[in-house]
Amino acid sequence: xxxxxxxxxxxxxxxxxxxxxxxxxxxxxxxxxxxxxxxxxxxxxxxxxxxxxxxxxxxxxxxxxxxxxxxxxxxxxxxxxxxxxxxxxxxxxxxxxxxxxxxxxxxxxx
Amino acid sequence: xxxxxxxxxxxxxxxxxxxxxxxxxxxxxxxxxxxxxxxxxxxxxxxxxxxxxxxxxxxxxxxxxxxxxxxxxxxxxxxxxxxxxxxxxxxxxxxxxxxxxxxxxxxxxxxxxx
Numbered sequence: 487x488x489x490x491x492x493x494x495x496x497x498x499x500x501x502x503x504x505x506x507x508x509x510x511x512x513x514x515x516x517x518x519x520x521x522x523x524x525x526x527x528x529x530x531x532x533x534x535x536x537x538x539x540x541x542x543x544x545x546x547x548x549x550x551x552x553x554x555x556x557x558x559x560x561x562x563x564x565x566x567x568x569x570x571x572x573x574x575x576x577x578x579x580x581x582x583x584x585x586x587x588x589x590x591x592x593x594x595x596x
Numbered sequence: 597x598x599x600x601x602x603x604x605x606x607x608x609x610x611x612x613x614x615x616x617x618x619x620x621x622x623x624x625x626x627x628x629x630x631x632x633x634x635x636x637x638x639x640x641x642x643x644x645x646x647x648x649x650x651x652x653x654x655x656x657x658x659x660x661x662x663x664x665x666x667x668x669x670x671x672x673x674x675x676x677x678x679x680x681x682x683x684x685x686x687x688x689x690x691x692x693x694x695x696x697x698x699x700x701x702x703x704x705x706x707x708x709x710x
Contacts, residue, residue, distance in 0.1 A: 522701075528703065529687070529701040529704065530687070532699070535698075582644050582646070584629075584641070584689075585641065587638055588637060588638035589639075
């Protein structure tokens with residue numbers, strides 16, 4: 487079945503460091519891909535998405551490119567801030583439900 | 597408010613008791629989803645509603661779990677004869693149509709079975 491694999495955390499970075507969180511997927515068709523973020527004490531919220539191969543989703547300085555050839559959707563940010571500390575979930579949707587990875591906790595220190 | 601609302605926010609129950617978890621989706625959203633988030637695990641899909649019908653119940657872990665949706669709006673997830681392994685955060689989400697559009701999540705109900 488469809489699945490999402492993302493790197494385990496926690497990822498610990500200093501402010502202004504470069505961030506990469508790896509995400510790969512397995513799907514039978516052509517899914518849409520998402521990154522959701524869960525800030526402390528808040529519900530999950532959509533960070534960015536891409537619906538077809540080579541699309542780039544971007545929001546709040548974060549980017550991810552839908553790579554069909556490597557079945558990947560890695561999340562990147564050039565310069566992280568303390569306020570980016572959260573749990574990040576990669577997800578795919580092929581039909582009627584989101585399938586999530588296990589989440590990666592990011593901790594950014596000043 | 598305009599977001600997805602879940603109640604209660606926290607629930608502690610004794611093993612063997614039944615619990616009901618409630619979800620109020622965003623007005624006008626036809627699709628509604630229940631997920632379970634356990635410590636160290638990802639989000640586990642439980643059930644999906646389109647309107648009042650549930651085309652996909654494949655994620656319900658056992659027959660102790662059931663859910664209904666009435667009036668195309670409020671949904672209730674019921675767990676009968678709770679077990680300790682049911683302890684988790686139960687999340688509800690809604691979207692305008694299907695999951696390819698943005699899904700909006702509630703803050704969840706933290707269920708602890710003692």
